[in-house]
Amino acid sequence: MAEIKSFVYINRKAPHGTIYALESLEVVLIGAAFDQQVKLIFMDDGVYQLTKNQDPEGIGMKNFSKTYAALGDYDITEIYIDQESLEQRGLSIDDLQELVYEDEDDDWKEKSSMRLVSREQLASVIDSADVLLNF
Amino acid sequence: MATLHTVNKSPFERNSLDTCLSLCNNSGSILLIEDAVVGALRNTSVSERLVKAIESGVKIFALGEDLKARGLPEDRVIEKITLVDYTGFVKLATENDRVQSWL
Numbered sequence: 001m002a003e004i005k006s007f008v009y010i011n012r013k014a015p016h017g018t019i020y021a022l023e024s025l026e027v028v029l030i031g032a033a034f035d036q037q038v039k040l041i042f043m044d045d046g047v048y049q050l051t052k053n054q055d056p057e058g059i060g061m062k063n064f065s066k067t068y069a070a071l072g073d074y075d076i077t078e079i080y081i082d083q084e085s086l087e088q089r090g091l092s093i094d095d096l097q098e099l100v101y102e103d104e105d106d107d108w109k110e111k112s113s114m115r116l117v118s119r120e121q122l123a124s125v126i127d128s129a130d131v132l133l134n135f
Numbered sequence: 136m137a138t139l140h141t142v143n144k145s146p147f148e149r150n151s152l153d154t155c156l157s158l159c160n161n162s163g164s165i166l167l168i169e170d171a172v173v174g175a176l177r178n179t180s181v182s183e184r185l186v187k188a189i190e191s192g193v194k195i196f197a198l199g200e201d202l203k204a205r206g207l208p209e210d211r212v213i214e215k216i217t218l219v220d221y222t223g224f225v226k227l228a229t230e231n232d233r234v235q236s237w238l
Contacts, residue, residue: 014145016204017170045145048173051206058200065206088147090178090211 006037008129011046016061021049024135025067032074039129040071041122043082046135047089050081050096065097072101072113079113080125086116137162139231143169143238146181151237156184161192166219166227172201175212182213189215198224 009028015021032038042050054065071079079099086092093116102108117125126132140159146152152167152174159165165188167175174181175197189195199218202209209218219227228234 013148014170014173014205016201017143017145045148045170045173048205048207053208054204054206056204059204061204088180089173090176090182095206 004035004037005130006039006128007031007131007133008039008041008125010041010043010126010132010134011049012044013135014045014048015054015065016056016059020135021046022062022064024133025064027133027135028071028076029067029074032071032076038074038076039078039080039125040076041080041082041125043085043122045085045089047081047085047091047096050099051091052095052097068097068099071099075101077101077103077111077113078115080115080117080122082119082122083116084119136232137164137230139163139227139234140165141234141236142167142171142174143236145170146174147179152181153184155235155237156188156193159188159193164194164196164227164231166224167195167197167216168201168224169198170201172197172205172207175202175216176207177211177213185213185216189213196223196227 011024013020056063099113100110101113103111140155142152142155144151195216196219197216199220
């Protein structure tokens, strides 16, 4: 059996203005389908990717923000949000959609995947990765 | 002779809004579009600079469709920023003598 590696995806761009956010999401879902361990970091303008109530119909873009809700079904259960990035942007965790997963080790109880973290904690997530992918 | 300045990059990632603010005189207008609309919200690390520009006479606008696309509520926008739609964008372009796009 192939070795399972830890993939950490670092998302630092706002959605819709550039293609980075959508491309990242697609690569994340492909990686997860290959049974790799996947962790996501949303920091800097990347925190805007998870805002609630996105409606890009008026600018002619696809509303891929709804796809983030599927991450739990791909066993992506560790989503790290940088607290400092939210604060600089006048946002709080309540402005972001709540992403959840069902814990198979705990009677499929629904649990939050969202982890609001400091820069110090983010540094240790990055240091734990086998592979880092940046968008 | 008034100039419309458009900014389309996030002020948290690029310096185009700062450059624009430093070169826009108080008869000018600034329209925030695309990723730049994230700068229109209150209580951010750039909001004070925008409020100062407004107080000095610069008119600042933001494209409503781009705010909506990013899930940013209109009621969180800095009070004196005027929201426009695409028709308003065209109107601003025609009312001004020229358009400077800070890419």
